[in-house]
Amino acid sequence: MPKVLELVQPKLEAAALRGIFALPRPVRRLIAGPPIRLDDQELALDAQLLLKLQKLRGHEQLAAATPELARAAMRQGTRLTSTAPVSGVVVADRQIPTANGELAARLYRPRELTGTSPLLVFFHGGGWVIGDLDTHDDLCRFLAKHAGVRVLSVDYRLAPEFPFPAALDDSLAAYRYAVDNAAELGTSSDAIAVGGDSAGGNLAASVALIATRSDLVAPVFQLLIYPAVDATARRRSRELFGNGFLLTDEDMTWFMDKYQPDEALRADPRLSVLLAEDLSGLPAACVVTAGFDPLRDEGEAYAARLAEEGVPVISRRFPDLIHGFANLRTVGDRFQEALFEIVGALRAGLSLQKT
Known part of the structure; x- marks a missing residue:
């Protein structure tokens, strides 16, 4: 029983x-x-x-x-919160080879999309400690269908079993895999974007920075949904919204202690991307924040720095929403309305790269 x-x-x-x-x-x-x-x-x-x-x-x-x-x-x-899967999306499991073993991944494609298209390499949120392909399945299906793109969702290693920089190493390996296998994935190496929510937004921003400064082909776009970009500072939004709005101050401390327990190393720009000396030349970005989110102010500070250094950026705050709203589409209409706007920004950002 x-x-x-x-x-x-x-x-x-x-x-x-x-x-x-x-x-x-x-x-x-x-x-x-x-x-x-x-x-x-x-x-x-x-x-x-x-x-x-x-x-x-x-x-x-x-x-x-x-x-x-x-x-x-x-x-x-x-x-x-799950309902029937988003219709009209073809999903295929993948295995991404890396120096540390294979990573599980999922490739999403709108059913009517038979030719090549841009590809969004997506990294899920969860404080680098929780979350997986299933927890973000609905979001990836939604992005693929309504943006008209392919999405490659990556199941990177989690802390504390694999602390920083394991998740970033896996994310870079997955991005390199997408570039090297672009044709087989239904895209081209010059049409690959990166994106993620929360900790996944952190990984996407780090991948974009490292790829741009290395021999890798740089992503064409960054979709950063309420990203964590500075592990060294407590900003006003964390004080205002650190209790009672889904992601708490205690949560943030717990996640970071698992991912990078050494406080002296948290200023590493691979983790605290906001602290990188030079952000010029990075791919165009859409930085999404939520009004009642302790991460709000650091995300907006990152968008401001990108703009100051000449990077085309859309900075969009949803003032009435909370951290995690992108995973709540099936619960309330307001969450889905916001997600449709994000999809529009992604579609527009990718379209502009073709001109």
């Missing part, structure tokens, strides 16, 4: 979640509570309702007693 309950309970919780978000707006507002306003921003009702439900379930943090428990919790959260 316990095994049966383990299978049934997530389905019941998922159905309950969808039912609550389908309620009339006044009822959802009653459940969520009065609007939350902070730093001249008002939190979206969808985000506030989700946070309230998480609090009721006792799941207010991403960190846990062990990395294994945190990973399991993220997988469970993914199951709760």
